[in-house]
Amino acid sequence: xxxxxxxxxxxxxxxxxxxxxxxxxxxxxxxxxxxxxxxxxxxxxxxxxxxxxxxxxxxxxxxxxxxxxxxxxxxxxxxxxxxxxxxxxxxxxxxxxxxxxxxxxxxxxxxxxxxxxxxxxxxxxxxxxxxxxxxxxxxxxxxxxxxxxxxxxxxxxxxxxxxxxxxxxxxxxxxxxxxxxxxxxxxxxxxxxxxxxxxxxxxxxxxxxxxxxxxxxxxxxxxxxxxxxxxxxxxxxxxxxxxxxxxxxxxxxxxxxxxxxxxxxxxxxxxxxxxxxxxxxxxxxxxxxxxxxxxxxxxxxxxxxxxxxxxxxxxxxxxxxxxxxxxxxxxxxxxxxxxxxxxxxxxxxxxxxxxxxxxxxxxxxxxxxxxxxxxxxxxxxxxxxxxxxxxxxxxxxxxxxxxxxxxxxxxxxxxxxxxxxxxxxxxxxxxxxxxxxxxxxxxxxxxxxxxxx
Amino acid sequence: xxxxxxxxxxxxxxxxxxxxxxxxxxxxxxxxxxxxxxxxxxxxxxxxxxxxxxxxxxxxxxxxxxxxxxxxxxxxxxxxxxxxxxxxxxxxxxxxxxxxxxxxxxxxxxxxxxxxxxxxxxxxxxxxxxxxxxxxxxxxxxxxxxxxxxxxxxxxxxxxxxxxxxxxxxxxxxxxxxxxxxxxxxxxxxxxxxxxxxxxxxxxxxxxxxxxxxxxxxxxxxxxxxxxxxxxxxxxxxxxxxxxxxxxxxxxxxxxxxxxxxxxxxxxxxxxxxxxxxxxxxxxxxxxxxxxxxxxxxxxxxxxxxxxxxxxxxxxxxxxxxxxxxxxxxxxxxxxxxxxxxxxxxxxxxxxxxxxxxxxxxxxxxxxxxxxxxxxxxxxxxxxxxxxxxxxxxxx
Numbered sequence: 001x002x003x004x005x006x007x008x009x010x011x012x013x014x015x016x017x018x019x020x021x022x023x024x025x026x027x028x029x030x031x032x033x034x035x036x037x038x039x040x041x042x043x044x045x046x047x048x049x050x051x052x053x054x055x056x057x058x059x060x061x062x063x064x065x066x067x068x069x070x071x072x073x074x075x076x077x078x079x080x081x082x083x084x085x086x087x088x089x090x091x092x093x094x095x096x097x098x099x100x101x102x103x104x105x106x107x108x109x110x111x112x113x114x115x116x117x118x119x120x121x122x123x124x125x126x127x128x129x130x131x132x133x134x135x136x137x138x139x140x141x142x143x144x145x146x147x148x149x150x151x152x153x154x155x156x157x158x159x160x161x162x163x164x165x166x167x168x169x170x171x172x173x174x175x176x177x178x179x180x181x182x183x184x185x186x187x188x189x190x191x192x193x194x195x196x197x198x199x200x201x202x203x204x205x206x207x208x209x210x211x212x213x214x215x216x217x218x219x220x221x222x223x224x225x226x227x228x229x230x231x232x233x234x235x236x237x238x239x240x241x242x243x244x245x246x247x248x249x250x251x252x253x254x255x256x257x258x259x260x261x262x263x264x265x266x267x268x269x270x271x272x273x274x275x276x277x278x279x280x281x282x283x284x285x286x287x288x289x290x291x292x293x294x295x296x297x298x299x300x301x302x303x304x305x306x307x308x309x310x311x312x313x314x315x316x317x318x319x320x321x322x323x324x325x326x327x328x329x330x331x332x333x334x335x336x337x338x339x340x341x342x343x344x345x346x347x348x349x350x351x352x353x354x355x356x357x358x359x360x361x362x363x364x365x366x367x368x369x370x371x372x373x374x375x376x377x378x379x380x381x382x383x384x385x386x387x388x389x390x391x392x393x394x395x396x397x398x399x400x401x402x403x404x405x406x407x408x409x410x411x412x413x414x415x416x417x418x419x420x421x422x423x424x425x426x427x428x429x430x431x432x433x434x435x436x437x438x439x440x441x442x443x444x445x446x447x448x449x450x451x452x453x
Numbered sequence: 454x455x456x457x458x459x460x461x462x463x464x465x466x467x468x469x470x471x472x473x474x475x476x477x478x479x480x481x482x483x484x485x486x487x488x489x490x491x492x493x494x495x496x497x498x499x500x501x502x503x504x505x506x507x508x509x510x511x512x513x514x515x516x517x518x519x520x521x522x523x524x525x526x527x528x529x530x531x532x533x534x535x536x537x538x539x540x541x542x543x544x545x546x547x548x549x550x551x552x553x554x555x556x557x558x559x560x561x562x563x564x565x566x567x568x569x570x571x572x573x574x575x576x577x578x579x580x581x582x583x584x585x586x587x588x589x590x591x592x593x594x595x596x597x598x599x600x601x602x603x604x605x606x607x608x609x610x611x612x613x614x615x616x617x618x619x620x621x622x623x624x625x626x627x628x629x630x631x632x633x634x635x636x637x638x639x640x641x642x643x644x645x646x647x648x649x650x651x652x653x654x655x656x657x658x659x660x661x662x663x664x665x666x667x668x669x670x671x672x673x674x675x676x677x678x679x680x681x682x683x684x685x686x687x688x689x690x691x692x693x694x695x696x697x698x699x700x701x702x703x704x705x706x707x708x709x710x711x712x713x714x715x716x717x718x719x720x721x722x723x724x725x726x727x728x729x730x731x732x733x734x735x736x737x738x739x740x741x742x743x744x745x746x747x748x749x750x751x752x753x754x755x756x757x758x759x760x761x762x763x764x765x766x767x768x769x770x771x772x773x774x775x776x777x778x779x780x781x782x783x784x785x786x787x788x789x790x791x792x793x794x795x796x797x798x799x800x801x802x803x804x805x806x807x808x809x810x811x812x813x814x815x816x817x818x819x820x821x822x823x824x825x826x827x828x829x830x831x832x833x834x835x836x837x838x839x840x841x842x843x844x845x846x847x848x849x
Contacts, residue, residue: 395785
């Protein structure tokens with residue numbers, strides 16, 4: 001049965017810099033990177049050395065503790081560098097791209113005639129597996145699991161998020177092929193959740209073999225975690241998988257063409273972008289060509305992903321594996337005098353869920369927010385603010401505290417299995433005490449993975 | 454601004470220099486003047502504009518009407534006690550000046566002593582100075598009689614800040630409301646200064662008697678004839694609800710005027726700083742017990758109209774500024790309703806049934822502070838049960 005869900009809790013943060021609906025092309029960057037830290041908890045085992053030639057689809061590393069899972073190169077070229085951090089942890093594997101892209105022949109397949117095991121083997125071998133994440137833990141799915149369902153969110157509700165309807169318009173067939181492949185991996189349903197009250201693109205509405213649900217309300221309704229919680233919640237011992245909608249089409253494309261074509265459309269957004277727009281590019285691209293001549297003067301922050309959950313990258317950094325968006329906002333590293341801009345100011349340009357600043361007079365105004373913490377880290381004092389933006393039947397503050405004092409029993413009871421750090425992004429945003437809640441939740445999930453999984 | 458910042462930077466003690474220990478104090482002043490340029494590193498890159506300073510600033514702002522009214526009211530009752538004035542607005546200037554001379558020292562001592570203790574602990578523990586005391590320092594002068602000796606106030610504040618807060622780890626970690634801890638210390642330590650019929654009028658001449666309405670109610674002994682008012686009707690005739698609502702009654706500095714308190718409440722509720730759940734249920738709790746007392750009225754005291762209960766004594770002040778303290782209150786939304794309701798109910802219960810202690814609000818709130826974690830425990834427990842039931846239905 002499809003479900004229709006209405007949520008009251010949540011928060012839409014209206015920001016300046018939404019992408020115009022034009023698909024532009026920029027010159028392809030000559031450098032690409034796969035960043036193992038994008039895959040939380042992964043220990044990579046390199047399969048290539050610096051100087052090796054690779055094609056798009058050549059495995060470059062595997063999961064050390066799960067060697068079936070291959071990670072492949074998104075482009076053809078030469079392994080340029082392996083950047084390591086503390087304790088020789090691999091941070092980036094950089095590939096210098098050839099002028100002309102060439103593909104490894106993976107063999108086109110028709111999933112209709114394949115068994116679940118065959119589909120799984122194909123995806124594992126050819127670098128498609130990392131697109132599937134699992135709940136609990138919010139890490140790459142374990143191949144040995146049998147998920148009770150697979151969830152795909154048909155839209156993104158986060159601030160300045162790219163519009164999947166626009167991105168996937170006309171990709172009906174590839175999206176459908178991806179869905180067929182995924183349907184072989186579970187005995188349960190595939191849930192595709194769309195925004196209630198608006199008409200989605202044909203790609204989604206005409207999808208076969210899925211259960212289409214509708215959800216309406218404010219962010220985080222587009223988060224797959226919110227949807228899982230309200231459609232088919234994860235209990236202890238159960239596993240569901242999630243795949244990003246654009247990656248479903250990518251899986252379909254690779255399986256039907258036999259070529260690891262890692263191109264995707266991303267949105268470049270944010271108040272500091274001159275012309276926010278959509279750009280056709282490739283997974284792992286260096287962002288220099290994308291931002292070139294399109295950023296306003298000043299000290300800015302580049303974020304791969306959205307402002308709530310994305311990763312900070314440098315101007316010569318690389319697009320994250322799962323990201324469909326680059327956001328550029330001003331850095332807020334200047335001290336602000338208390339009366340003019342600080343805590344005693346009228347605050348016409350501040351944004352808050354409380355009405356203690358005069359910005360409440362203009363609730364629909366799109367704002368330019370910078371990266372200033374707007375305060376300092378404190379113990380939890382204010383209560384009830386997270387509950388306003390957290391649409392789960394979970395007590396967010398109690399769960400966060402249970403993680404902080406490491407009470408595994410309580411974490412389980414309060415619902416740690418159902419959440420991912422991104423579900424707490426809004427809690428982190430509204431927290432008066434400026435606590436880094438997403439990191440806390442991630443730590444909690446790590447403890448659970450170590451002790452209970 | 455740049456020049457102030459430069460000056461502040463110049464004065465910053467080296468982290469390993471001679472004054473390194475005092476870095477938290479410098480930091481406290483610096484972050485008071487300037488929101489530091491600290492930026493987000495990961496997670497949410499943008500943050501809500503509010504911080505603890507703003508939150509506390511809002512509460513202090515909300516307390517200002519009470520403070521202003523309290524200053525004037527102190528002066529008014531002084532001149533009433535001395536027989537020089539009976540009309541409320543008569544001798545406005547004199548009353549204001551007298552009130553200022555009485556109340557400002559209380560505020561100054563409260564901030565100086567409390568912040569002094571905080572600074573000492575911050576230097577000792579090398580913690581950042583936190584904002585919680587900004588509100589406490591304003592609350593304490595408002596809940597004591599204007600005539601309280603400053604040395605008594607000093608001891609009470611040191612006691613409250615050290616044993617009520619710092620031993621638990623500072624702002625956000627305390628179990629009971631700090632301002633009420635100070636009040637309770639004074640109440641038990643120096644009962645003659647905190648109750649009776651002499652203390653509520655500042656500088657009253659010897660032999661003058663001017664108890665609060667609650668004091669007068671408590672003097673009711675059961676036999677009608679002994680009571681000055683004869684009956685509750687007599688009491689209500691000499692003390693109208695409207696007077697009490699506006700605040701023209703003797704009492705602690707800031708707690709008398711329900712109007713001033715409501716102004717503060719409006720700000721706190723509108724900005725979303727204080728919990729409407731707690732406030733509403735606290736008032737509901739008090740009202741319900743007031744009504745119940747009416748039904749079972751075995752004596753004249755219990756016949757006091759419930760609305761009148763809400764405007765005399767510290768009830769309104771407690772409802773808006775004390776029970777809503779987020780650190781010591783219940784933290785779950787359901788819990789807040791239960792917590793507030795029980796708090797209000799208990800306040801009036803203590804008032805009505807305990808003749809020796811007519812002001813029940815302080816006791817009730819302190820008691821509920823201690824009970825809040827228990828309430829939360831059961832509310833969260835219900836959520837856990839619901840969650841486990843979901844698992845069982847699934848298995849079945």
